Amino acid sequence: MNEDFSLLDPALEAYVEASTSPVEPLLEALDRDTHVNVLCPRMLSGAYQGKLLEFLSRMISPSRILEIGTYTGYSAICLAKGLRPGGRLLTLEHNPELEERIRHYIKAAGLEEQVELRLGEALDLLPDLPAEAFDLIFLDADKANYPRYYPLLKRLLKPGGWLLIDNVLWNGKVWDGHSKDKDTEAVRVLNRMVGEDEGVENVLIPVRDGINIVRKLLV
Numbered sequence: 001m002n003e004d005f006s007l008l009d010p011a012l013e014a015y016v017e018a019s020t021s022p023v024e025p026l027l028e029a030l031d032r033d034t035h036v037n038v039l040c041p042r043m044l045s046g047a048y049q050g051k052l053l054e055f056l057s058r059m060i061s062p063s064r065i066l067e068i069g070t071y072t073g074y075s076a077i078c079l080a081k082g083l084r085p086g087g088r089l090l091t092l093e094h095n096p097e098l099e100e101r102i103r104h105y106i107k108a109a110g111l112e113e114q115v116e117l118r119l120g121e122a123l124d125l126l127p128d129l130p131a132e133a134f135d136l137i138f139l140d141a142d143k144a145n146y147p148r149y150y151p152l153l154k155r156l157l158k159p160g161g162w163l164l165i166d167n168v169l170w171n172g173k174v175w176d177g178h179s180k181d182k183d184t185e186a187v188r189v190l191n192r193m194v195g196e197d198e199g200v201e202n203v204l205i206p207v208r209d210g211i212n213i214v215r216k217l218l219v
């Protein structure tokens, strides 16, 4: 379970999770393996958010997905389930120690053809990607750089495309009025940038640690 970030009442959280479709065995195994063998397992999306990501992706039915922050591959597998036939997901990760585990689970999910892992610093890799190439982008990496990612990712989104930004409530610190650490300030700046951007519409949903769902407007 991944309740560490949750802002919900624990009883409510237990109820909504119990009332959501169960997770498949492969994702359960990946979740367990991550918790036993990998540092910072609370970073993994987990069953409930994973199902939400899968459903959002299925509703969008994207041809091209970009993910920033693969970790052990949980959300990449969830998002890839919504790809339309022939679609592809590119996921960026800067920690090479995760590579073997990511590739193992992508293969076990039967997604080797659809999912490409690229290792490196996302801020170095993003400027080389073609503009307006992606229907769906999931940002889930270093929070301190969120304001730097935003214009880069907007360039990569097709008009009408969707950007999902994770952890936009940052454990409740974004609105508590006194947290001044670098990550919290960066997430506040990001949420303000999105809110003030006339080129997008958004809805911030308080699921787990908060997801900002942003739609790039058609020009």
Ligand SMILES: C[S@@+](CC[C@H](N)C(=O)[O-])C[C@H]1O[C@@H](n2cnc3c(N)ncnc32)[C@H](O)[C@@H]1O
Binding pocket: 043, 044, 045, 046, 068, 069, 070, 071, 072, 073, 074, 075, 076, 092, 093, 094, 095, 120, 121, 122, 123, 140, 141, 142
């Ligand atoms: C919160 S975890 C991602 C969790 C994953 N999306 C999931 O839902 O299971 C963030 C990941 O981003 C990676 N990361 C952090 N900063 C990065 C950067 N500058 N470039 C690429 N990856 C980065 C971290 O190594 C970590 O694996």
